[in-house]
Amino acid sequence: MRASHLGLMIVFALFVSVVFGTLMRDEPKEQLRFGGQLFTAFVVGGIALGWILYFFPL
Amino acid sequence: MRATTADREQSATYTYLICLAAWAIPGAGHLLLGRLQKGLTFLVALVLMFLMGLWLEGRLFPIEVRQPLVALAALAEMGGGVAFFVARQAGAGAGRVVALTYEYGNAFLIVAGLMNMLVVLDAFDIAQGRK
Numbered sequence: 001m002r003a004s005h006l007g008l009m010i011v012f013a014l015f016v017s018v019v020f021g022t023l024m025r026d027e028p029k030e031q032l033r034f035g036g037q038l039f040t041a042f043v044v045g046g047i048a049l050g051w052i053l054y055f056f057p058l
Numbered sequence: 059m060r061a062t063t064a065d066r067e068q069s070a071t072y073t074y075l076i077c078l079a080a081w082a083i084p085g086a087g088h089l090l091l092g093r094l095q096k097g098l099t100f101l102v103a104l105v106l107m108f109l110m111g112l113w114l115e116g117r118l119f120p121i122e123v124r125q126p127l128v129a130l131a132a133l134a135e136m137g138g139g140v141a142f143f144v145a146r147q148a149g150a151g152a153g154r155v156v157a158l159t160y161e162y163g164n165a166f167l168i169v170a171g172l173m174n175m176l177v178v179l180d181a182f183d184i185a186q187g188r189k
Contacts, residue, residue, distance in 0.1 A: 012162070
């Protein structure tokens with residue numbers, strides 16, 4: 001199986017969101033909501049940062 | 059009724075045992091405290107994350123005093139509990155620096171350990187009756 005950078009970043013974001021969502025909220029509904037928000041922020045933030053860095057090559 | 063010294067000592071011992079279990083096996087502290095949903099979620103997510111780090115050819119770092127960053131990474135990975143020591147004994151986690159996924163593997167292993175430390179602190183708070 002070939003692992004892509006984007007795919008691994010999404011899997012990483014998923015794990016972190018699941019753990020933080022469960023840790024920071026007590027009700028399952030709230031956990032799902034907070035975890036979803038975190039996941040979205042991680043993925044969208046990662047892609048946005050990637051595009052910003054595109055304009056500043058090393 | 060005021061708690062006696064013996065009661066307080068027993069309570070402290072119980073709290074530390076919960077923390078030890080929570081560190082050794084991710085989610086075990088919450089499971090022992092009756093928080094089944096949280097405990098199972100931590101167990102599945104953190105163990106999977108650790109295993110994925112190994113699969114991605116990340117490295118289980120040794121504690122090297124001469125290289126502080128390596129030592130810090132090792133301490134962070136040890137936060138993952140018994141799995142760290144079992145994997146090292148089994149010869150896993152050698153880390154292949156030239157692998158495309160090496161840094162991802164390290165990130166998965168280190169973050170899994172750090173998040174388990176937060177889970178231990180949460181279990182401590184619950185055992186102390188703060189949550």
